[in-house]
Amino acid sequence: xxxxxxxxxxxxxxxxxxxxxxxxxxxxxxxxxxxxxxxxxxxxxxxxxxxxxxxxxxxxxxxxxxxxxxxxxxxxxxxxxxxxxxxxxxxxxxxxxxxxxxxxxxxxxxxxxxxxxxxxxxxxxxxxxxxxxxxxxxxxxxxxxxxxxxxxxxxxxxxxxxxxxxxxxxxxxxxxxxxxxxxxxxxxxxxxxxxxxxxxxxxxxxxxxxxxxxxxxxxxxxxxxxxxxxxxxxxxxxxx
Numbered sequence: 001x002x003x004x005x006x007x008x009x010x011x012x013x014x015x016x017x018x019x020x021x022x023x024x025x026x027x028x029x030x031x032x033x034x035x036x037x038x039x040x041x042x043x044x045x046x047x048x049x050x051x052x053x054x055x056x057x058x059x060x061x062x063x064x065x066x067x068x069x070x071x072x073x074x075x076x077x078x079x080x081x082x083x084x085x086x087x088x089x090x091x092x093x094x095x096x097x098x099x100x101x102x103x104x105x106x107x108x109x110x111x112x113x114x115x116x117x118x119x120x121x122x123x124x125x126x127x128x129x130x131x132x133x134x135x136x137x138x139x140x141x142x143x144x145x146x147x148x149x150x151x152x153x154x155x156x157x158x159x160x161x162x163x164x165x166x167x168x169x170x171x172x173x174x175x176x177x178x179x180x181x182x183x184x185x186x187x188x189x190x191x192x193x194x195x196x197x198x199x200x201x202x203x204x205x206x207x208x209x210x211x212x213x214x215x216x217x218x219x220x221x222x223x224x225x226x227x228x229x230x231x232x233x234x235x236x237x238x239x240x
Contacts, residue, residue: 038069046118051094058130059132064115070111071111073097084097095112119137128165129143131149131151134153149169159179163184169188176218185225185228186228190235196221197217197221200224201223
C-alpha cells in the first residue's frame, strides 16, 4: 500500500472516530439511557462465583430464589456492535463486555441479585464493584483495577485482594475475620462496636484505627496497603 493511500485511510478513520466521539462524550449519560436486558438463571446451593472481565458489577442479596441479572450496555463502535455475554455453569456466573477495536464510551454494568445467605466470590478485572446486603458465610473479592463500595455487609468472613482502587466497606454485624490486601488505594472499613485484633501495614499512607483493639479478640482485622490510607472506624459507613 502506497503512502498516500495509507494517509487517506488513516485520515478517514480519524474523522470517523472524531465524529463518533462527538456523539457520545458523556459515559454516565450513555449508561443511564442504555436499554436494560434481564435474564434469570436457575440456582441451588450456598456458594456463587461471579467473574467479570471489565464490566461494572452491583451484587445484591435479595429475596429471590434464583440468580437474577440485569445488564445495561452502552457505547458506540466503528464497524460493528459492542457485544456482551452472560453464562452460568457449574456455580460460576461469567459476565463480559467486548470493547475491542475503535469504540467510544464502551461499558457494561451488570446488576446481580443473589439469594440471601449465599457465600459470594467475585473476580473482576477493570471494574467498579458495588455490594449490597451480602450476608453469607463468606465474601471473597479478587480484582485488578476499580473501586469497591459495600453497604450492609454481614458476611462472617471477608477477604479482598486488589491491585488499584479504593475500598469502602460498611459492615452491620461483627465479622470473625477481615483480610484486605491492596497495592494502591485507600481502605476504609466501618465496623460494629466490638473489640478486634487489628493488624495494619501501610508503606505510604496514614493509618487510623478507631475501634477497640484487643490482640486476644477472636475477631481479627488485617489490612495491608502499599500506597494509601487505612481508616478503620466504628459505624456501618466509614466517615458517614
